[in-house]
């Protein structure tokens with residue numbers, strides 16, 4: 291691992307902070323970043339890759355197991371939003387990349403996959419923040435935390451109600467999120483009033499012992515950004 295870390299440092303001298311280097315032995319496997327990630331071409335990023343740590347694998351396998359009951363479904367995650375949703379017949383604009391999938395290497399940014407439970411209007415996101423999301427030394431930037439919350443609650447609202455835009459998002463940052471850890475982002479649609487969709491979301495450590503973040507969101511049903519769903 292230290293050898294691959296040294297190689298990475300040679301190629302990308304500013305990739306890791308001193309804090310991360312000091313704690314490199316205890317951090318998961320984003321140090322073995324694959325250099326074979328294709329830049330172009332359709333790919334489902336919600337599938338395991340070499341940068342996933344053991345805790346992310348464990349959570350993923352747990353939800354795959356739950357999916358066998360039919361209550362949960364893995365949500366595909368392609369590089370462009372037009373392809374993000376299963377069954378979307380539209381072509382995407384050239385050069386567009388979905389915000390969370392806009393890096394050309396695995397493991398450095400938003401490493402995640404989502405599962406949806408229709409009966410509970412619930413979307414969970416298994417999330418491993420990579421080193422490019424750094425805010426305070428060694429920890430995830432608050433904006434990146436807001437992004438994964440917005441994307442999880444937003445996707446949950448889309449799968450529950452169809453096309454929505456986020457109108458409002460309130461976040462309480464309770465405990466900082468270490469880069470490289472595995473998190474469960476858990477959102478559900480709490481209430482629907484006409485075109486208004488109210489969601490609640492929290493982020494906890496993979497073992498449920500630490501509550502990192504709580505959030506409430508309000509999405510507005512809209513026809514501005516029609517999504518095509520086949521759930």
Ligand SMILES: CCCCCCCCCC(=O)SCCNC(=O)CCNC(=O)[C@H](O)C(C)(C)COP(=O)(O)OP(=O)(O)OC[C@H]1O[C@@H](n2cnc3c(N)ncnc32)[C@H](O)[C@@H]1OP(=O)(O)O
Nearest residue numbers: 374375440441444445448454455456457458486508510512
């Ligand atoms: C698997 C798929 C993954 C996809 C996930 C994608 C997730 C990403 C989500 C996003 O990032 S979306 C991008 C960020 N959001 C925006 O850019 C939204 C910009 N704002 C708008 O487009 C409009 O303001 C909006 C559509 C949200 C509302 O416009 P409307 O014309 O529909 O609202 P209108 O002014 O008619 O108000 C309707 C109701 O909503 C309420 N409302 C509007 N804006 C609000 C606001 N900001 N906060 C709270 N409430 C709001 C408003 O008070 C009113 O309540 P009442 O019916 O009770 O009177």
